[in-house]
Amino acid sequence: MKNPVPRTAAIHDLSGFGRASLTVVIPILSCMGVQVCPLPTAVLSTHTGGFEDFSFRDLTATMEDIVAHWRQLDVDFDAIYSGFLGSPQQEAIVAGFIDTFSRPDQLVVVDPVMGDNGKPYKTMTPEIIRGMRSLIAKADVITPNFTEAAFLLDEPVPRTISPERIKSWMLRLSDKGPGKVIITSLPVPEKQKTSAVIACDREDGRFWKIDCHYIPAYYPGTGDAFASVIVGSLLQGDSLPIALDRAVQFVSTAIRTTFGYSYPARNGVILERVLPSLNAPVTASSYEIVE
Template structure:
């Protein structure tokens, strides 16, 4: 069915405070003219990045009833976008969701949330890593960070890499099933603190690189924001390199807009100050083929 606006099923956790997961995904995609239909995996008082405590409600036991009612309503989607999953059971539920709602015409994007900076997140274990390896086989696009690439491939995490090595790694990930691999936070071999987004498109056997200049700060939730901008751009008909570039430019502007304010970084970037940027013409050209 052709929708009046594009429609995305967003399978993520909902944190009441802090701009991450659904509280970042919904405003970004909505600003890009996309309807977001959230399917919560967990409900938290606040996200876990930088907070010592939080209340947590596991939504696993409610997800299937929620999905079954969507089936009764005969809802369909232009994109299925999966992120944080809290258990192996949730991985199987999402796998079934993709079976039920995935079509030849829609796009399945999986962000395999597992860890960062060379380590698993505190809520993850090896069972979830193995489950995620199965789940990504059903994706059209996956968006791991550099740590998650090493976990999915069973490789030792490295502080640096070369273009040739990361090209070989993303090709191996694509061989698992996804047509497009987008890797964030890839160390830049030439500049210690800079990083790159590296992407591989199997359909045309093309590798892309977008440089990300180092800004001396960190905000949780930027990965969710980046993937959301990329999805919105692709749904709007942009090519892959343009979508990648838009994501990098938006996150860079969001960080720069937030960096000058004195507030706790754990609250995330000040999305409210930069959402209008998504409606403005973007100066492109930051991507290159490798």
């Protein structure tokens, strides 16, 4: 029996305070008409972006119990969506989960959360990064930022990159398995204080790009928000450039809305103010094709 609404297994950590991971994934996808079945990798008192002395509980063993119960219930998923993973063992669990719950026409999205601004996150190890290179082979879509794309390819992170080289990177990433590759936070050297999001689709060989204007603030959880809108949009039947456009517009609106307040950046974007925009009519206007 077909699910009355799309059902997604969301494999992310859960932070009690600060909008990131599952506290971002669940409201966004729910607002987009998707049932979210969380498979938490860890529970934290806060996310790690700007908070100290946070509590952390690893849920690797619990993940295995949840997966076993879902298998017993014969739960099926229209999409599988993974984010931050804290160990090679968790990567192996996710890989096994994808194999176990595979079904025709299923969407598998891997957001390979490993680092940013040229550096790995404190919890990342070479073993975890190697494991992520293997995990993306099981994905239909991956959404690394520029730093993570370099890690996946075992390349140094350059300060700038030519259009020809970034296209080569994307094709190399696609050759590892995923048919659609989306890279965020791409530096645009000819436009000061501007970054870009670029995507490619192996099926039609086209590349798409959207420029993102700079706002002088960093909000944790925006990568989770971006990838979540991509998942919801593709499940709604949108094309890759439309999904790209919707995700960029939503995150840009959330950042601009939050920046207008005197509000601690570490709390994340004020998601509640902008969630209704996800149900507005789709107006694609900012993407361009890259020749």
